[in-house]
Amino acid sequence: MRVLSGMRPTGKLHLGHYFGVIKNWLELQERHETFYMIADWHALTTGYKNTDQIEENIKQVMIDWIALGLDPKKSLLFIQSKVKEELELFLIFSMITPKSWLEWNPTYKDMKLNLLRISDLELSFKGGIRDLVKEFLAKIPYRIEDFEALEELVLDALSETFIRAVFDGILEPEILSRLNVSKRDFYDTDTYGFLGYPVLQAVDILIYKAEAVPVGEDQLPHIELSREIARRFNQLYGEVFPEPKALLTETPRLLGIDGRKMSKSYNNAIFFGDEKEEVRQKVMKFYTDPQKLRKGDPGRPHICPVFSYHKLFTEEEQVKQIEADCMSGALGCVDCKKIMFEGLERFLEPIREKRQEVAKTIGDIQEVFEEGSKKAREIARQTLEEVRERMKL
Helix, strand or coil: EEEEEEEECCCEHHHHHHHHHHHHHHHCCCCCCCCCCCCCCCHHHHHHHCCCCCHHHHHHHHHHHHHHHHCCCCCCEEHHHHHHHHHHHHHHHHHHHHHHHHHCHHHHHHHHHHHCCCCHHHHHHHHHHHHHHHHHHHHHCCCCCCCCEEEEEEEHHHHHHHHHHHCCCCCHHHHHHCCCCCHHHHHHHHHHHHHHHHHHHHHHHHHHCCCCEEECCHHHHHHHHHHHHHHHHHHCCCCCCCCEEEEEECCCCCCCCCCCEEHHHHCCCCCCCCCCHHHHHHHCCCCCCCCCCCCCCCHHHHHHHHHHHHHHCCCCCHHHHHHHHHHCCCCCHHHHHHHHHHHHHHHHHHHHHHHHHHHHCCHHHHHHHHHHHHHHHHHHHHHHHHHHHHHHC
């Protein structure tokens, strides 16, 4: 089975990338034909103003991928922008993809609201008008086949209108001041590329005729959109594309040092490129159970980010003892962190050493990705020939 996945180049990888993505990729490359892509065009979706670091970020991703075990003898490793054929298929798919498919994509909407930090504002608008919308729909002189679906459609449209009115200054400007966002922030994300990036994702998958894509549950709408685009093309012009299926993967939610999801943007990540002392300092800053203020206080390991690391990096028998000692108050947070650091460092040290070796041969690694991109491009060319033939272009 041909499997494809990709990653935007945001710089050095951290533990969250490994447990959320790379670990699964390593397992897949042992059983399937795997294509792994550095998606540098996707980096422009939200970062089109700051392109200075993209080239360096690509190098760092290359180094980490190889250091973590992705094998060019087992997987096709390539760079998205090296395959220009993707752009031609992107244009074609853009012509046949209804705009409503993109506007209704929940991932698009969630990303936009989160980038602007206005998710709560949308919920507030919806909550305030829900009863009015129900009352209005009950009075319209038409039979409603699915009341709840229509209600959500109207609520979505109205809340989007209210949000646009806020940014256009039609509603009180104090709202923006409280949210610390501006009209420019809104229109910086309101681009054709941001709306259409799921179409480019569909191209990423379909141009290589991938049969499966490993995703988390939150990415399922993207795979369904790719299937819809494949079906629509095949119905209009004839069979070319397989309908890819989602390989739903369950991944541990690795927390950063502040207790939130690990992310470079939160400045809470532990990177594979971090030196040992950097890792130690980060571990000692880890958020712990807020009710355990001193060593003798009983702790709640099930809510403590440090304990979640013990379950990944500390010997199983020792984990049981740590849990018991934490709950009884016999183990303080400082000592708990020191034990966790030892297990984490045992995991990181060989990867760090491998990473340093790989970085010395970056020219060879770039050549690997160059060759991979050539192979990917040849497959893309063949697919486009079929597309043009079917469309009589």
